[in-house]
Amino acid sequence: MRRLHAPGAGLGAAVATRSTATSHRRSEAWRAWRRFTRYRPGVAGLIVVALIGLVAIFANVLAPYSPTAVHPSMRGAGPTLAHPLGYDHVGRDILSRLIYGSRIAIVVAVLATGIAVAIGVAIGTTAGYLGGRVDAVLSRITDALMAFPILVLLIALVAVLGPSLANVILVIGTTAWASYARVVRAEVLSLREQEFVLAARATGATDRRIIWRHLVPNVVGPVIVLATLSVGNIIILEAALSFLGLGVRPPTPDWGGMLADGRAFITIYPQIVIAPGAMIAITVLAFNLLGDGLRDALDPRQRD
Amino acid sequence: MWRYVATRLLQGAAVIFLVATATFLILRLTPGNPIDVLVGEAEVTPEQVAGIKQLWGLDRPWYEQYLTWLGNMARGNFGVSVIRTGVPVGTMLAQAAPVTITLNIAALVASVAIAIPVGILAGIRRYSALDYLGTVGATLGVALPSFWVSLMAIILFAVKLRWLPPFGLHSWSGYILPAAVLATEQTAVLTRMMRGSVASVLHQDYVRTGRAKGLPEAAVVLRHAVRNALLPVITVLGYRMAFLLSGTIIVETVFALPGIGRLLTDSVYHLDYQVVQAIALLLAVIVVVANIATDLVYALVDPRIRIG
Numbered sequence: 001m002r003r004l005h006a007p008g009a010g011l012g013a014a015v016a017t018r019s020t021a022t023s024h025r026r027s028e029a030w031r032a033w034r035r036f037t038r039y040r041p042g043v044a045g046l047i048v049v050a051l052i053g054l055v056a057i058f059a060n061v062l063a064p065y066s067p068t069a070v071h072p073s074m075r076g077a078g079p080t081l082a083h084p085l086g087y088d089h090v091g092r093d094i095l096s097r098l099i100y101g102s103r104i105a106i107v108v109a110v111l112a113t114g115i116a117v118a119i120g121v122a123i124g125t126t127a128g129y130l131g132g133r134v135d136a137v138l139s140r141i142t143d144a145l146m147a148f149p150i151l152v153l154l155i156a157l158v159a160v161l162g163p164s165l166a167n168v169i170l171v172i173g174t175t176a177w178a179s180y181a182r183v184v185r186a187e188v189l190s191l192r193e194q195e196f197v198l199a200a201r202a203t204g205a206t207d208r209r210i211i212w213r214h215l216v217p218n219v220v221g222p223v224i225v226l227a228t229l230s231v232g233n234i235i236i237l238e239a240a241l242s243f244l245g246l247g248v249r250p251p252t253p254d255w256g257g258m259l260a261d262g263r264a265f266i267t268i269y270p271q272i273v274i275a276p277g278a279m280i281a282i283t284v285l286a287f288n289l290l291g292d293g294l295r296d297a298l299d300p301r302q303r304d
Numbered sequence: 305m306w307r308y309v310a311t312r313l314l315q316g317a318a319v320i321f322l323v324a325t326a327t328f329l330i331l332r333l334t335p336g337n338p339i340d341v342l343v344g345e346a347e348v349t350p351e352q353v354a355g356i357k358q359l360w361g362l363d364r365p366w367y368e369q370y371l372t373w374l375g376n377m378a379r380g381n382f383g384v385s386v387i388r389t390g391v392p393v394g395t396m397l398a399q400a401a402p403v404t405i406t407l408n409i410a411a412l413v414a415s416v417a418i419a420i421p422v423g424i425l426a427g428i429r430r431y432s433a434l435d436y437l438g439t440v441g442a443t444l445g446v447a448l449p450s451f452w453v454s455l456m457a458i459i460l461f462a463v464k465l466r467w468l469p470p471f472g473l474h475s476w477s478g479y480i481l482p483a484a485v486l487a488t489e490q491t492a493v494l495t496r497m498m499r500g501s502v503a504s505v506l507h508q509d510y511v512r513t514g515r516a517k518g519l520p521e522a523a524v525v526l527r528h529a530v531r532n533a534l535l536p537v538i539t540v541l542g543y544r545m546a547f548l549l550s551g552t553i554i555v556e557t558v559f560a561l562p563g564i565g566r567l568l569t570d571s572v573y574h575l576d577y578q579v580v581q582a583i584a585l586l587l588a589v590i591v592v593v594a595n596i597a598t599d600l601v602y603a604l605v606d607p608r609i610r611i612g
Contacts, residue, residue: 151550277452
């Protein structure tokens with residue numbers, strides 16, 4: 001892991017001039033990049049994630065047809081040159097729906113992860129920094145959340161709030177923070193006792209300053225790694241909710257929803273469910289490999 | 305030891321109480337009213353609605369409903385399904401449970417039977433062709449969503465080959481595909497765990513001692529390495545209970561199996577409070593008990609761990 005306040009770096013920086021201090025920081029990032037590129041599957045993951053991101057951003061340009069236009073005469077029609085993936089059960093172009101579907105997957109993944117990281121870092125930092133009874137209570141809640149079958153929780157919450165894009169993001173974000181809290185708590189527990197925090201406290205820094213200037217920057221590495229490794233899981237959860245009819249409302253194109261449609265017609269038009277599931281699998285795999293690569297680059301201690 | 309057991313049981317009870325309260329509150333705050341769902345489009349007078357509310361105790365204040373509910377739950381009385389008019393929730397659970405239990409045991413046995421030997425071989429022969437294959441399989445097993453694997457299995461084995469039924473549970477063959485899908489991710493995770501565990505145990509002193517005193521390699525691996533390597537895997541098995549149960553919900557829905565998971569999703573569609581609460585609570589109890597049992601089993605099989 002990259003320690004911004006490693007004791008050795010402090011000694012070096014004290015002697016070094018300003019220009020070498022910046023080049024040192026650049027070389028640290030450069031070394032992380034070198035470690036990252038050495039793991040080929042991680043690079044492949046990065047490329048695929050970037051491609052899917054571009055597809056999501058430019059979906060309106062890339063999609064050959066409207067994702068919601070219905071052609072009743074073409075129900076379940078197989079692939080042709082003009083429609084490489086064919087039509088779905090009501091006669092909509094599957095490729096166009098697939099391309100637009102990437103938007104939902106990416107939007108949910110990014111926003112839900114953002115919410116989960118914010119909650120997890122806040123709770124983990126509080127528990128680790130304050131310790132004692134606060135830590136005991138927060139850690140029990142974290143344990144309970146981690147032990148509980150998360151899909152059951154999501155289903156119950158969506159049932160209450162009603163299925164919609166915003167609610168799916170909210171519900172996943174507010175239940176997926178436990179692993180962040182646990183990792184951040186453990187990091188803060190060990191950071192809290194280190195010299196640079198002691199030094200900061202000795203110079204009269206407030207708790208708020210210690211947390212924001214000294215603790216949070218040092219947990220960024222592990223949190224980024226964990227977030228990348230967890231995105232895949234969030235994409236699967238979002239698709240699972242849509243698949244169960246508790247996600248984004250039709251006719252909005254969404255991979256999980258396309259699978260649910262296809263399931264009902266699987267004995268008549270089996271080809272409908274192949275492409276959306278493959279897209280979910282590719283996206284999840286790409287994020288997982290990218291996460292593995294980032295772990296090697298940013299957090300070498302965790303390597304197996 | 306007994307002190308530790310008591311502490312863990314108390315903590316478990318606290319977690320279950322938390323989950324119970326949370327599920328109660330969450331579902332009572334629902335905007336959709338079960339009476340509306342029950343009545344649907346039918347013409348009813350306000351008096352009739354009030355009558356139904358009174359019949360089910362929905363007219364009383366929420367804290368009274370909460371206390372009554374908690375008391376009933378503690379006594380194993382799960383109440384009556386409001387939506388499916390009059391069927392006791394306990395009866396519904398009892399009918400659904402055998403399907404879910406069979407499915408989970410089948411998936412557990414299958415995943416252990418595959419993951420342990422493959423993990424051992426991959427751990428011994430690291431970076432071999434088998435290890436590489438295992439790594440690829442495990443990576444895919446985690447990335448492929450179970451609902452899609454289910455659908456692909458249905459297309460291949462039910463639609464194309466016609467070997468197995470696509471949906472439903474008309475005979476025992478209805479269990480094969482769902483159990484196999486449920487076992488997939490579990491197998492992937494367990495194989496990775498077993499591989500890592502074996503690989504790290506092989507560096508231990510007692511393995512070197514075994515080899516040094518001339519034991520056959522098979523004895524060193526099976527009697528010394530594997531027995532120690534199994535310990536962390538047992539733990540993961542217990543903690544993964546929650547994941548297995550989540551997977552059950554998906555698989556039962558895809559394959560239309562009348563189990564607990566299907567009952568849960570159906571009850572959510574119908575806003576059937578009692579059933580959703582009972583299932584959430586039941587699953588929480590199972591997970592908490594499984595976690596405590598795992599910790600205790602771990603302490604029992606590993607004499608190095610002293611608790612209390």
